[in-house]
Amino acid sequence: MAADDSVPFTPSKLYPKSDEEIATFKAMKKERSGKCFVYVFAGIVIQCVFILVFALVTLRSRIPDAKVSSIMVKNLRYNNATSSASISPSFNATLVAEVTIKNTNFGRFKFENTTMSVLYGGIQNVGDTKIGHGSVKARGTQKMINLTVEVRSSRVFMNHSQNLSSEIQSGMLKLSSYAKFRGSVNLLNIVKREEIAQMNCTMILNFTSGKFQDLRCR
Known part of the structure; x- marks a missing residue:
């Protein structure tokens, strides 16, 4: 019988890792764990910053802006008394105004009943009208149209009548309108804060x- 020349299979030898290789592996594993922790921590910080900014923006209340957006004159009657010294200058008129309230908050603004006054000299009330309670939706604008005010010069006190007469004779009368909308802002149904929107406009x-001309509100 022929001799078997085949070489028997010899399993490969497993060489144990050196201490240097083990140390390198542990260092790499520790480095990966450290980077993972940094990434997680950075994500948490970014999320917290985002939540803080969101809260500061959405939960901070702002005073709604109220103004007279337009005003018309009806039934104007006046006497400038330029031809008679015995008759004092006077006027009567019906004013029809449109008032708007702009709410820039992230929550509805609800306001109570109030009064819009038309003033002469900033203090003399020559006419007023009632405005009922209402609300303005978040980031919205509410228009109140056809607000009618009857104004007359007979309401002006004697100590201001001379200035009033001079303005009526000049044909240009400066008036102002004022209203205070007292209410509350409900921010995302989380925070409720009291706010007062004041309307202060001048016109000629x-x-x-x-x-009317030169309508300005501040």
């Missing part, structure tokens, strides 16, 4: 044209 009534 031109007796010749029968219209």
Whole structure:
């Protein structure tokens, strides 16, 4: 029988890792764990910053902006008394105004009943009208149209009548309107804060044209 020349299979030898290789592996594993912790921590910090900024923006209340957006004159009657010294200058008119309230909050603004006054000299009330309670949706604007005010010069006190007469004779009468909308803002149904929107506008009534001009609100 022929001799078997085949070489028997010899399993490969397993060489144990050196201490240096083990140390390198542990260092790499520790480095990976450290980076993972840094990434998780950075994610938590970014999330906290985002939540803080969101809260500061959405949960901070702002005063709604109220103003007279337009005003018209009806039934204007006036006497400038330029031809008679015995008759004092006077006027009567019906004003029809449109008032808008702009709410920039992230929550509805609800306001109570209030009064819009038309003033002469900033203090003399020559007419007013009631405004019922209402609300303005979040980030919205509410218009109140056809607010009618009857104004007359007979309401002006004697100590201001001379200035009033001079303005009526000049054909240009400066008036102002004022209203205070007292209410509350409900921010995302989380925070409820009291706010007061004040409307303060000035305008000039031109007796010749029968219209208002230079309407300005602040």
